[in-house]
Amino acid sequence: MKNAFLLIAIVFGLLLQCTNNTPLPNGYELLNRDDSPALLPPITLYPVEMGYYWKSANTGQRSTLLLGRLNDVQSFIIFQNRNLVKVDSGATLKSAELVLYGEYVHGSGPINISVHPVTMDWEETLVIWEDIQNGYDAQPIEQFELEPKSGEANRLTFTNLDFITAWIQDSYHSEPEMKGILLRFDRAENAAEFSSSDAGASPAYMELIAETTTGELDTVNAFLTKDASLLQNQDGSVSDVLNDSPEYLPVGSASGYRSLLKFDFAEIPEEATIHKALLTLTVDQQNSYTKTDSAASFSQSIQAHAVLDDSTWNPTTIKLDTLNLTPYDAADAASETFAFDGSDATRGMSRMVQLWVSNVNRNCGMMLYARQEGMDFQEMVFYSGLEDSLLAPTLTLTYSLPPAHRFAQP
């Protein structure tokens, strides 16, 4: 009896490991019952709706601080430094410098910087220019002329040491009265990107030299505790207002431009499987700007995100699909076209389209925006095709339909 059960167990155990699928050299037609091709001919779609708007972006957690003006965008810098507490309160301040490492400089020439005490509380992760514009002392405590340089430390030497000394004393208070510093300018013809306090290398700091009560000189590097760029789009349009018949589709990092596109998938069967979705846009090279230097070109990373449940694209309430991975790819102003054609980008776009085709997500279109808004001054402008349909964005789909099942035919 015991042996019989052992045999049964062995027999069934062996059955579990006896699967061996070897493709036969032919006979595919026996199984391809509906004689359908593996892939259907690619189909190219054009947008049925387009639009753009701009929004002031908070940059508090970006690794750069932007200062200066480029095209229609200018940026000031705000920062706070609670690390001044590292300076002995009884010491006599001998010098104070703000050290900003230059990441990239657009154009050349000096920027006349004025330093203003901030008079209102602000949060690093929320602050935008519209909050601060009435929250600082209009009377500067210091003025500099800085010709920014990239690849090296840019030093702003304070002469108003009384102000810095008061700031140091204030940093000893648990509820400081001094809210920080605003670096602004009245006019600039160029712009610079500096490392912020969030940068992994060469973060911004203040270098302070003080004489202690024993007569020794003590040097303290006090890293900024919070900082942000205050971006201002000055193209004359109002923020958070949708332009729904645009001639162009801009995507800007500092300007905050975001473009919207919607395609109609009615002619794709719901059961279709999208193998590739290639979104291609024609670049307006005249109005696009990406970084360049003598050795290399820098591209702007553009991300596409599905819009959730808002077919009106109201900029103040628009929501994006954050549950699914979103494609992004690099755009270059020197190229005639930009496409989400990298491996991950194409696959990500395909998955986004699949959710629409399969009616898993409501098709409210997609938003194109700078992957790291507020990181730099780069901007890409694409043709909408309203003036010349040959320049319109295209979405080319390669798809297949499910094979016929075994009982699809008698």
Place this chain on the structure above:
Amino acid sequence: MKIYKLFILLILFISPFVGADSYYSAFGLGIPHYFVSPQAVGMGGAGIAVHQYLALNEMNPAGVYLNEYTMISVGYQGEIIQNNVRDASVTTRQGNASGFRFAIPISKYRIAILAGLKPLLKSEISGEFSDQYEEFYLTRSITTSGGISAASIGIKYSLFPWLHVGGLFNFNFGAYNEVWKTQFDNDTFINTTSDITSHLWGTNAELGIIYKPSTLFSFGGIVRTSSKLTIETTTVAGSGISLPPINQTAVYPLALGMGGALDFTKFLITSDIYMQFWEDYELDGQKNESLTNFLRAGAGIEYLHSKDAMEAYGKRVAYRFGASYAQLPFLDDTGKAAVEYFATFGIGFPFNKNAGRIDLSLEYGERRSSSDYQFSEELIRITAHVTSAEKWFQQLF
């Protein structure tokens, strides 16, 4: 115990060969699994009329002969198939359980309860197709497997020593699964897998009779009623989205069989014919023009020197030979029916003083249709069964 060890070694030996595709299993519901008894496999599959101890008859419930013993039989079948298509060929392997049978006597020599699980149809095939496009190379492959089995319960009743009847109620069930893969050599495309599964279920009945006018002759006959199968197909498309299920019905057709046996002292000679009316197969009320009736004929002979448990072991080993011919229920694209031929050989090793037997069988055959049809198959089939008689439930009588 040595016999058990031999059985285990043989199973381990044949297990690497298990796993086989058949082009013909792409048609209809697949290839019918024809099985009468562990003894019959080595005798060309013939045994409908055999009414013998340890030959636990699955095809004919009237053919179960238990004495006072409860009987269990389990089987295992491995196939090696050389699949030929034009000048190309590939060898595939397949392994399947060959059923499980259980019979309990509740009245000595007269009434027995029968239960079992047996395969009825099987389908296994995988293929690959490649194509060159402008910017990529695409490969589409399919792997399909499945079949239908029957879970049976019934009774065998001996009206007289010369007349036995039996009946089974079958719950037929199974699934066919197809996995389609679409793969690109360009990584901007998404490789996908579509998974299609059809579940089927239904019921039918079987009736069998054994007529033994003398100890020398016996005749048997069976009928399996048709079965209305409910089909539910679910598709998970390559997108990962589940499509709405599709509900259908099919008719698994009626089958009839009959046979005769001559039981000499040391020789058993038997032959069967069997027919299943696949021309009556229907899917949603529509017939399949590529199907024809399944016809099978087989005959075989067994030599067993002695059935006396006290005889020397070598004299209690059974040797079997046989042959079979079948018209498979498939028409090729020239309208000719596919056929298969088998030559069979089997050995029966008794154990525990004839209280059980291990039956090993080897079949060699060919499956083909007209010479114009590009597909043909050469098969080697190895079958192993262990049948054990146990003294359970004897308080019932």
